Amino acid sequence: MAWTNEDVAGQFAEIATLLKLSGADAFRVRAYERSAGAIGAAPVDLATLSTEEMAQLKGVGASTASKVAEYLTSGRIAMLEDLRAKVPAGLVELTRIPGLGPKTAVMLHGELGVDSVEALRTALDAGALRGLKGLGAKTETNLRASLERLGAKDTGRVPAADAIAIAEELCARLAVLPGVTAVAYAGSLRRMRETIGDVDLLAASRDPAPVMASLRESDLVERVLAAGEKKTSVVLRRGIQADLRVVDPDSWGAALVYFTGSKAHNIRIRERAVRRGLLLNEYGLLRRADDQAEAQGADRDAAGETEDDPVAGRTEAEVYAALGMAFVPPPLREDTGEVEAAAEGRLPRVVTLADIRGDLHAHSDWSGDGKTSLAELVAAAAARGHRYLAVTDHAEDLTMNGIDREGMRARRRAIAELADGAGIRILDGAELNIGIDGSVDYDLDFLLEFDFCVASVHTLFGRPEPEQTARILTAMRHPAVNVIGHPTGRKIGQRPGYEIDLDQLIEGAVATGTALEVNASPRRLDLSGDAVRRAVDGGALLTISCDAHSVGDLASMRYGVGTAQRGWATAAHVLNCRDLDGLLDAVNAKRGPGMRRVRA
DNA sequence: GCCGTTTTCGGCCCGACTGTTTTCAGTCG
DSSP, X not given: OOOOHHHHHHHHHHHHHHHHHTTOOHHHHHHHHHHHHHHHTOSSOGGGSOHHHHTTSTTOOHHHHHHHHHHHHHSOOHHHHHHHHHSOTHHHHHTTSTTOOHHHHHHHHHXXXXXXXXXXXXXXXXXXXXXXXXXXXXXXXXXXXXXXXXHSSOXXXXXXXXXXXXXXXXXXXXXXXXXXXXXXXXXXXXXXXXXESEEEEEEEOSOHHHHHHHHHTOTTEEEEEEEOSSEEEEEETTSOEEEXXXXXXXXXHHHHHHHHOXXXXXXXXHHHHHHTTEEEETTEEEEOHHHHHHHTTXXXXXXXXXXXXXXXXXXXXXXXXXXXOOOOOGGGOSSSSHHHHHHTTXXXXXXXXGGOOEEEXXXXXXXXXXXXXXXXXXXXXXXXXXXXXXXXXXXXXXXXXXXXXXXXXXXXXXXXXXXXXXXXXXXXXXXXXXXXXXXXXXXXXXXXXXXXXXXXXXXXXXXXXXXXXXXXXXXXXXXXXXXXXXTTOOBTTTBOOOOOXXXXXXXXXXXXXXXXXXXXXXXXXXXXXXXXXXXXXXXXXXXXXXXXXXXXXXXXXXXHHHHHHHTTOBGGGBGGGSOHHHHHHHHHHHSOTTSOOOOO
16 A cells, blocks of 8 residues: 555644643644644655655654654554544544534543533533533533534535635725725635635724724624634634734734744744744734843843834735745745745745736637637737637537537637737637547647647546556647646545546656646646645646636636645746747647647 | 754743633633
8 A cells, every 4th residue: 555645644643633632742742743744745755765764854753753654564553543542532523613622522521421522412401511610601602502503514614716705805895994004814815725714804903993893793794703802703604704803004914924824834933033032923023022131131120111122013024034034925834845945045936927928728608618709718818918828628529518620620710810809829729638548539630730739537537546647648648738637637625536646647747748737717726736846846847727618717817826836836837937939839849740830 | 742043951832812710721723
């Protein structure tokens, strides 16, 4: 059995959870959490490393490395087995109830024998919690409410695509309030994670109360969870939780860093602050008053009440600079090496929306499922500032939506008619279907008449990994196939994607000069950020394209760029960051001698 | 358990809010 890094990381995350429930030292728990994170983010397959090499990873020591080795050879970790035997299984489940943490779970188990969500429900109904120390009437009510929410569906993470519209709406409403100088959504949404647990909103104002009140009273809010002076938490109508922090404009940058996270990134940069004799919190980067007093040799009592001295805080850039680091774009803030890289000046300049020169995957209504005319699509792409657009309608093997040869020739004439006034190069393209044997639609000569082709898997998702991988590798070798569309086939929150060997795909892409798509549709984001990072490390070329089926879909480019950023991709890794000549050079390079050239 | 511009031991990020508390523990992010 070939264990993936994710499998291994999962073992250590479980150890951390179970240790917490065993009342272990909190720092030891954190060490396991950190090692799980380090393993999950490791750039190489752990199975290829020696125990000594594993212990070189930051956050992984000799103890963890030997447990990894144990797992890789035997498929088990004795310590984890012991913990599983020792900690009642239901306790982990109990801590998933909002407001109920490990301490309370252990206490409920010890006092009442509660070992599952169901048992807690029964205990509540029997009034068994009354009289337990630290648990009053209010806690009982809150637990009931939490259980009810747990009973309702979908309390977990939701696709970011489902939250971004409501986040932007809330921001827009807060931004127009008097005294509010800035508003942003932060958290995992700003980091462009593909799913989010809640919406984090940040506002700058010297008078927080009316801003808080405005959210609490919003018609988008279903329930208020917490309402303090500096922080408000609510449940929105669609079951999504939102947290609002309001800070002084002088603290905006520090608060944005704090609220954007990730938690692991924040911990790392706060440690860095501590090592420099500073304190980093959501209000600023500060030199402590007592430290100053000591530095000046003054007596602390004589110094009296002095304020902490702000070093930075108005902007994020200021905070990072004061920590001796390059600015870290939000999607990179996951503690996967970006802190060290930013400190050592080797953080790559990741691709941005401004680097994108065109879109290489779009459908017009020539495709059965396209909703926009060719002219509208081209005009919209031009309006977005694109220099070129590959219209890649479905090819004929996709029986429902595909276009046959005559249809493609007719579409080619339609493209030619539009070409002059378009103000943008329209690439005559197609989205080909990868057959079970790796073949694609039409024939070689017909395919070489296109300017640009995407090839994608649309059928037979259930094939075993070797077969699935082989069919894509075969398609890559075709001289007219320029990019593999949505390479893993996953749909966020819907289906996991087919079984493929990504490393082989990356090697094949490099060897054949075929790009791998970062499909920017927020339902797909395929490749994922993690997969992009592996592709970048492997030297593969990417495209970032919207797979638009309507004009509005062209706006999804930012999600694709965010995903590419999460994978540390630079403009140099992305084919559609090249100008038209650069793009066509790549297309022509893939074609053999004597084959038709595509001209600008 | 991990780690080092306080380096092989003694620390380990920081603050808001709630509830049950007379000064704080638990939870969350």
